[in-house]
Amino acid sequence: PYYDDPSALVVLLEEELVVIDLLTTGWPSVPPPYLAPLHSSAITTSCHLDDVPAKLWDRLATAGNSQGTQHAHGSWPICGGKNLAPTPKQQELLLTGHEDGTVRFWDVSAVAMTPLYKLSTANVFHTDSLQEEEWPPFRKVGCFDPYSDDPRLGIQKISLCKYSCRLVVAGTAGQVIVLGLSDERSDHTVDVSTVDLLQDREGFTWKGHDRLEPRTSPAPFPPGFQPLVVVQALPPASVTAVTLHAEWNLVAFGTSHGFGLFDYHRHTAVLARCTLHPNDSLAMEGPLSRVKSLKKSLRQSFRRIRKSRVSGKKRPVPTPTSKEANAALADQEEVAPVQRRIEPRSADDSLSGVVRCLCFADTYLRDGTHHGPTLWAGTNSGSVYAYALEVPGVGSGRVSGRGAPGGPGGEGSGCVEAVLGKEIQLMHRAPVVSICVLDGRGKPLPEPYQASLDLATAPDMTNPHSVLIASEEQLKVFSLPKVGAKTKFKLTAHEGCRVRRVATVTVCSTAQEDYSETSLVCLTNLGDLHLFNVPVLRPQVRYDCIRKEDISGIASCVFTKNGQGFYLISPSEYQRFSLSAKVITEPLCTVELERPLEQHIRSLH
Numbered sequence: 001p002y003y004d005d006p007s008a009l010v011v012l013l014e015e016e017l018v019v020i021d022l023l024t025t026g027w028p029s030v031p032p033p034y035l036a037p038l039h040s041s042a043i044t045t046s047c048h049l050d051d052v053p054a055k056l057w058d059r060l061a062t063a064g065n066s067q068g069t070q071h072a073h074g075s076w077p078i079c080g081g082k083n084l085a086p087t088p089k090q091q092e093l094l095l096t097g098h099e100d101g102t103v104r105f106w107d108v109s110a111v112a113m114t115p116l117y118k119l120s121t122a123n124v125f126h127t128d129s130l131q132e133e134e135w136p137p138f139r140k141v142g143c144f145d146p147y148s149d150d151p152r153l154g155i156q157k158i159s160l161c162k163y164s165c166r167l168v169v170a171g172t173a174g175q176v177i178v179l180g181l182s183d184e185r186s187d188h189t190v191d192v193s194t195v196d197l198l199q200d201r202e203g204f205t206w207k208g209h210d211r212l213e214p215r216t217s218p219a220p221f222p223p224g225f226q227p228l229v230v231v232q233a234l235p236p237a238s239v240t241a242v243t244l245h246a247e248w249n250l251v252a253f254g255t256s257h258g259f260g261l262f263d264y265h266r267h268t269a270v271l272a273r274c275t276l277h278p279n280d281s282l283a284m285e286g287p288l289s290r291v292k293s294l295k296k297s298l299r300q301s302f303r304r305i306r307k308s309r310v311s312g313k314k315r316p317v318p319t320p321t322s323k324e325a326n327a328a329l330a331d332q333e334e335v336a337p338v339q340r341r342i343e344p345r346s347a348d349d350s351l352s353g354v355v356r357c358l359c360f361a362d363t364y365l366r367d368g369t370h371h372g373p374t375l376w377a378g379t380n381s382g383s384v385y386a387y388a389l390e391v392p393g394v395g396s397g398r399v400s401g402r403g404a405p406g407g408p409g410g411e412g413s414g415c416v417e418a419v420l421g422k423e424i425q426l427m428h429r430a431p432v433v434s435i436c437v438l439d440g441r442g443k444p445l446p447e448p449y450q451a452s453l454d455l456a457t458a459p460d461m462t463n464p465h466s467v468l469i470a471s472e473e474q475l476k477v478f479s480l481p482k483v484g485a486k487t488k489f490k491l492t493a494h495e496g497c498r499v500r501r502v503a504t505v506t507v508c509s510t511a512q513e514d515y516s517e518t519s520l521v522c523l524t525n526l527g528d529l530h531l532f533n534v535p536v537l538r539p540q541v542r543y544d545c546i547r548k549e550d551i552s553g554i555a556s557c558v559f560t561k562n563g564q565g566f567y568l569i570s571p572s573e574y575q576r577f578s579l580s581a582k583v584i585t586e587p588l589c590t591v592e593l594e595r596p597l598e599q600h601i602r603s604l605h
Contacts, residue, residue: 008077015144016040019077029141030077031115036572040143041100043568046558047158048108052091056162059181060093060105063224064117084588085110093162094558094566094574097155103169108566111587113574119225121169121177122153124190125212152212156239157253161246163449167225168251170239173212176231176253178264187218190227195269196234197258201276211236231262231269241377245360247448248391250416252375254355259377261387263416271387271418275353275379339493342473345381345429352381352429361437361445362394363465363480375418376467378432384424384469390417422483430471430492434502438466438477442535443518444504466535468520470502475520477535489537497524503559504534508582521579523557529579545577 008030009020016037019030036043088109093116096104101121107114127150152173159168165181192214198204211232221227233239233255241254249265254275261271359376373389392414426432437445440463450456465480476488492498501523509515519540520532527546532539546553546567553575557567563580578584 010077013142013144016142018142020141032143033112033114034572035096035106035113035574037142037144040572041098041102042571043096043556044099044154045097045156045158046556046566047095047097047160048558048560048566049093049095049160049162050090050561052093052162054091056165056181057091059165059183060117060224062183063181063222064105064115066223067118081589081591083110084590085586092560093160095158095160097158097169099151099154101150101153101155101171103155103158103167108576111576111585117224119167119169119179121155121171121175121227122150123215123219123221124177124227124230125153125175125214127153127212150212152209152236154238157242159242159244159251161244161448163447163453163455164246166244166246168242168244170242170253171212172238173209174233174236174239174255175212176233176239176242176251176262178228178231178251179225180228181224182221182226183223185223186221186226188221188226189216189218190214190230191267192230192232193262193267193269194232194234195260195262195272197255197260197272197274198235198276199272199274201274204276206235206237208235208237229264229267231260231264233257233260241355241358243358243360245373245448247452248360248373248389248394248416250360250389250391252358252360252377254358254377256351256354258353259355259358259385261375261389261416261418266415268415270389270416271375273377273385275355275377275381275383275385277352277381339490340496342428342490342492344427352379354380354431356380356432357434359435359437360448361465361467362459363437363445363467374421374437376435376437378435378469378471380431382426382429382432382471384422384426384432384435385420386422386424387418388421390414390419392416421481424469424483426469426471428471428473430473432469432471433499434468434470436468436470436504437480438468438535440464442466444534468535470499470520470522472498472500475499475502475522475532475537477537487535487537489532489539491522491524491530495524495530497526497528499523500525500554501557501559503561505559505561505563505579507563507580510582519563521559521563523554525554527554531579543579 007021007023009022011018011020017032020027021030090109092109094106094108094113096106098104103119104115105117107116152171154172155169156172157170167179168176169179170176214230231251231253233253235257237255237257239253239255243252249263250261251264252259252261257276258272258274260269263270355377357378361374361376362372363374373391373394375387375389377385439445440460443459445459446456451458466477466486467480468475468477473492474488474490477486478484479486499522503521505519505521506516507519518534520534522530523545524530526548527544527550529543529545530539531541546557553567553569557565559565562583564576564578564583564585566574566576569575576585
């Protein structure tokens with residue numbers, strides 16, 4: 001059917017609505033004003049960025065225009081109503097990773113989610129979904145394509161540095177792609193480096209999916225984010241955590257087998273650490289063999305049931321991996337009557353080596369006399385690893401010679417080195433959900449480049465730093481560098497819930513313009529939100545947010561730094577909420593009705 005304006009063709013398909021511009025050469029399709037059509041490629045992860053610099057925003061918009069994401073001639077032809085909301089004070093981005101290997105950039109500065117730019121990672125590899133020189137030469141329009149997805153392309157983790165325009169995209173087959181933003185089209189071959197997380201361990205066999213086959217010949221890449229290097233984790237298990245420090249040119253990634261550290265400027269692997277327990281065979285065999293281990297899983301379940309029935313005995317303490325760390329972390333006090341008794345988890349639970357979180361920080365070195373770069377990693381079995389990093393040009397909290405935003409790092413005389421400083425084992429072996437290093441004032445450290453470019457208050461390096469470790473059961477703050485316990489809050493023991501998502505947010509006052517507080521927000525498996533003071537961990541308030549039955553909504557939740565959040569309420573819809581009384585994004589609009597329709601509505605009433 002034709003729209004009233006003959007310059008546009010509106011096609012209503014079974015799965016989506018497509019609008020084609022008939023006045024522009026090539027008949028480009030007009031980008032739809034909604035998140036995604038029904039049954040399009042599933043959203044697998046998301047990432048939010050606030051206060052996006054104007055330079056990055058303009059370059060993304062230009063890249064979107066070149067690929068038709070932002071149509072040059074106009075907007076969606078079906079329109080109505082008037083937007084009364086004030087102009088946003090800052091630009092905000094929401095990045096969504098999809099099952100087909102694409103990353104979509106959305107403008108979420110206001111109520112509507114407007115598409116800015118789409119990145120595809122499929123052309124980096126040889127896949128079944130990439131078909132060249134198709135005949136007849138039909139042009140595909142719309143977003144829905146149920147037959148083009150290779151499940152290994154699925155995006156699992158995203159990290160973007162908004163100052164250097166460096167992007168890291170990690171996928172289901174252990175691929176970690178480092179990309180840079182370019183305004184010109186390019187044809188080039190992408191370098192591939194492999195990092196063996198098993199370190200030649202014997203007795204294990206990977207029976208999961210194969211790695212993606214990278215292209216060996218130059219491939220065309222349109223303007224926008226273009227791949228610089230591909231880091232392939234071995235075995236090719238799904239990436240479970242990733243973090244980027246563009247100021248140091250470092251990316252860290254984790255899987256169910258361990259974590260690695262890579263210098264993408266020199267294209268060299270710095271560290272590969274295996275986190276597997278000797279009995280963690282399921283992670284080694286891969287997803288295809290989990291059915292074979294049903295008997296083992298049942299035995300483990302019955303063991304846990306028997307342990308839970310023994311309540312009068314003293315709870316067992318797992319074998320320490322670091323005497324010094326466990327001495328600092330030991331919780332031997334009696335359980336208060338108002339608290340629930342928490343049984344420690346078995347050391348031979350399957351998938352205990354899964355890396356849940358990674359964190360870069362500029363803090364104390366091992367000897368406690370200077371501060372410097374560190375890498376922190378937390379696993380599914382409650383293990384925390386802290387590595388001291390030697391980064392050329394970085395020292396005493398200052399950066400020199402590692403490069404400017406958007407450009408390559410300095411050559412430097414040496415290579416990046418990593419030395420294990422601490423290895424901590426939490427008493428109950430609860431999965432580590434988040435690690436955050438706090439400065440001398442108890443504030444989270446600024447993002448890379450923020451301090452060196454005077455975009456944020458420099459961290460306090462005069463007073464001792466501390467680290468906030470959040471597990472599924474409790475929140476705990478430790479002093480650095482000796483890892484001494486300072487304060488904690490046992491969320492599971494008090495509330496009977498488990499932590500699923502954690503973030504530090506800045507809550508601004510509505511009465512006083514220049515006053516704000518840093519709070520820790522926790523989303524639990526019951527769908528409620530708990531706010532705590534940082535670093536004293538004093539409970540502030542609790543809100544009901546997501547239905548506890550909505551498992552996918554809880555799993556998809558992402559927080560913003562100003563106290564808002566997003567979570568999926570369907571495969572193609574996000575719900576937005578705010579914990580701040582000052583920062584609220586709400587629809588303010590009017591719809592003007594024609595008089596005959598207005599009279600018809602009145603007659604119906």
